[in-house]
Amino acid sequence: MRTCEGLFQIDGQNLANDNLLFRSTTGSISIKIHPQESRAQNIRMSNIPEQELLPTTASVSEDDRLSIGGCDVRDLVEEFGSPLYVYDEQTLRGMCRDFVSSFTSEYPRTRIEYSSKAFANPTVAKIIDEEGLYMDIVTGGELAVAIAANFPAERLNFHGNNKGREELVEAVNYGIDSITIDSFAEIDLLSEVAVEQGVRQKVMLRLSPSIDPHTHMLTSTGILDSKFGFSIETGDAETAVEQALAKDSLEVEGLHFHLGSPIFELEPYSEAIDYVLQFAANMRDKYGLVLKRFSPGGGFAIGYVADTLPPSMGEYAKEIATAIRSGCDRYGLDEPELTVEPGRAIVGRAGIAVYTVGGVKTIPGVRTYVSVDGGMGDNIRPALYGARYAVVPVDRPTAPRTRTVTVVGKFCESGDFLARDVDLPEPETGELLALPASGAYCLMMASNYNMQTRPAVVLVNNGKARLMRRRETYSDLLAGTLNLD
Ligand SMILES: Cc1ncc(COP(=O)(O)O)c(C=O)c1O
Numbered sequence: 001m002r003t004c005e006g007l008f009q010i011d012g013q014n015l016a017n018d019n020l021l022f023r024s025t026t027g028s029i030s031i032k033i034h035p036q037e038s039r040a041q042n043i044r045m046s047n048i049p050e051q052e053l054l055p056t057t058a059s060v061s062e063d064d065r066l067s068i069g070g071c072d073v074r075d076l077v078e079e080f081g082s083p084l085y086v087y088d089e090q091t092l093r094g095m096c097r098d099f100v101s102s103f104t105s106e107y108p109r110t111r112i113e114y115s116s117k118a119f120a121n122p123t124v125a126k127i128i129d130e131e132g133l134y135m136d137i138v139t140g141g142e143l144a145v146a147i148a149a150n151f152p153a154e155r156l157n158f159h160g161n162n163k164g165r166e167e168l169v170e171a172v173n174y175g176i177d178s179i180t181i182d183s184f185a186e187i188d189l190l191s192e193v194a195v196e197q198g199v200r201q202k203v204m205l206r207l208s209p210s211i212d213p214h215t216h217m218l219t220s221t222g223i224l225d226s227k228f229g230f231s232i233e234t235g236d237a238e239t240a241v242e243q244a245l246a247k248d249s250l251e252v253e254g255l256h257f258h259l260g261s262p263i264f265e266l267e268p269y270s271e272a273i274d275y276v277l278q279f280a281a282n283m284r285d286k287y288g289l290v291l292k293r294f295s296p297g298g299g300f301a302i303g304y305v306a307d308t309l310p311p312s313m314g315e316y317a318k319e320i321a322t323a324i325r326s327g328c329d330r331y332g333l334d335e336p337e338l339t340v341e342p343g344r345a346i347v348g349r350a351g352i353a354v355y356t357v358g359g360v361k362t363i364p365g366v367r368t369y370v371s372v373d374g375g376m377g378d379n380i381r382p383a384l385y386g387a388r389y390a391v392v393p394v395d396r397p398t399a400p401r402t403r404t405v406t407v408v409g410k411f412c413e414s415g416d417f418l419a420r421d422v423d424l425p426e427p428e429t430g431e432l433l434a435l436p437a438s439g440a441y442c443l444m445m446a447s448n449y450n451m452q453t454r455p456a457v458v459l460v461n462n463g464k465a466r467l468m469r470r471r472e473t474y475s476d477l478l479a480g481t482l483n484l485d
Helices: 039-045 073-080 089-106 122-130 140-148 165-174 184-197 236-245 267-287 313-331 381-385 474-478
Strands: 002-004 008-010 013-015 020-024 029-033 066-068 084-088 110-115 134-137 156-158 178-181 201-208 250-256 293-295 337-340 351-363 367-372 403-408 417-424 432-435 456-461 464-469
Touching (some): 066 073, 073 432, 073 456, 089 337, 122 134, 122 464, 140 156, 156 165, 178 250, 201 236, 267 293, 313 337
Parallel strands (some): 110 337, 134 156, 178 201
Antiparallel strands (some): 002 020
C-alpha cells in the first residue's frame, strides 16, 4: 500500500494535508477526510455570513459549533479562559505566501515586509521568519520582540516618527538592515549614531505625498496635515534628500511613503506612486539621488464586515506594479526594488476574539445591549475609529439571526462598544461570541483600563492549540507599583 499526501480543495477552499489521506491500494484511490473538515460541514460553513471574514480553516461542526484550525472554540475557552484571542497558523502562513506570490508574479524584485505593529509577538515573528518575509519595527520594544524571536537583522527595517537615541543605537548594534528616517532631527541623530558605531547605515526617507487614501482621519498618514514624513508639497522632502545625501555615514537607498490604513481603494496607490517617482526623478537631476528601493508602505485592507470586502491581493499588486513601471518609464528611472509593508493583511484575518456574554439589557423601542467580558481594553478600535465588526455566535453559528443587538464591553465608558446593530440569535447569558478579523492592532493597542487583565492568546493548527501569550494576572498588574510603607 502506498500513502501520499497532497493539496486538496473542496468548494475552492484548500484543506490541510493532514486532514486527508489518499490511499492507493490496488490501483484504486480512496480518500479519507477528517470528520471535522467534511464536505457537509464546508457547505454549512458557507451558510454563515462571516465565512469570508473568519480564518480560512473555520468550520462548523455537526452539532453547530464553530471550530478554527481543527479546534472547537468552546473547548479552547474552557481550557484557556475568556476572553480569548485565537490565531490560526494556516491562515497566517497562507497570507504570507499569498503576498509573496501575488507581488512577485507582478513585480519580481519585491520584498514583503511584515509590519509588526499589527501584532508583535515572538511566535508570530518566528513564523514570519520561516516564511522568509522581512519585518519592520517602530520602537525598541518591537525590536526586543524581533530579538527574542532571533529574527535576522538583515531582514529588519526601523520605522517611526520619533525614534530615540537608545533605540537607534540598539538597532544599529543589532545590525539592522535599514532605518526609515522620518524627521530632520533624525537625519542628524542617526548620522551621529552611525559615526559612533563605525557603520554606514542604509536608510530610506519617509515622504508625505499629500494624498488622501479615503480612510478614517485618524489613520490617514500621507496627507499634508500629518505628523509623518517629509512633505513634498512644502519642500521639506527636497531638503531632506539634500541633507541625507550629504551625510557620509548614511547610505540613502530610496524613498518611502505610507498613505494610511485600511485602504479599500486602489487609485490612491497609483496616484501617490506617480507623484513620488516624479519627485525621485527631480532629485536625481538635482542631487544625483539613485532610487535603488521604493516603498508605497502598507495599508492593504481586510474584510471586517461581510458587506465591505477589500480588493484582492492580486489587484493591489497589479495596481502598484503597473504604476511603478509606467512611472519609471515616464520619468526615465531604472525600476527600483519594491518593498511593501502589510501588517493588518498578514495577521488580521488569522485572529478571532472570543468573549462570554454576561448581562442582556433590552430598552424597549431603543436597543438591546449584550455585555461581554472584554471590550475597549482589548479592542479599542470601535471606540477610537468607529471600526465595525461582525459577530459570530460560537455555539450556534448557523442559527437564524433574529435579534438586532449592540455588543458592549465591561469597561466604565459609554463608548465601550464592540459591535453596534448586529444580528444574532436571541442572546443568552453564558454563550460565546466571536469577533472575526481581530488579529491586527486589537491586542497591540490594548490597555489595563479599570485594572483589567489582558486576555490569553493561543495559536491553533491541525487540532492543536499552544499558548502564545498567557493571560495577565493581578500580580502582573501590581508588579511595577511601589509600596509606600
Ligand atoms: C510605515 C507603515 N508601514 C506599514 C504599516 C502597516 O499598515 P497596515 O497594517 O495597514 O498594512 C503602517 C501602519 O501604520 C505604517 O505606519
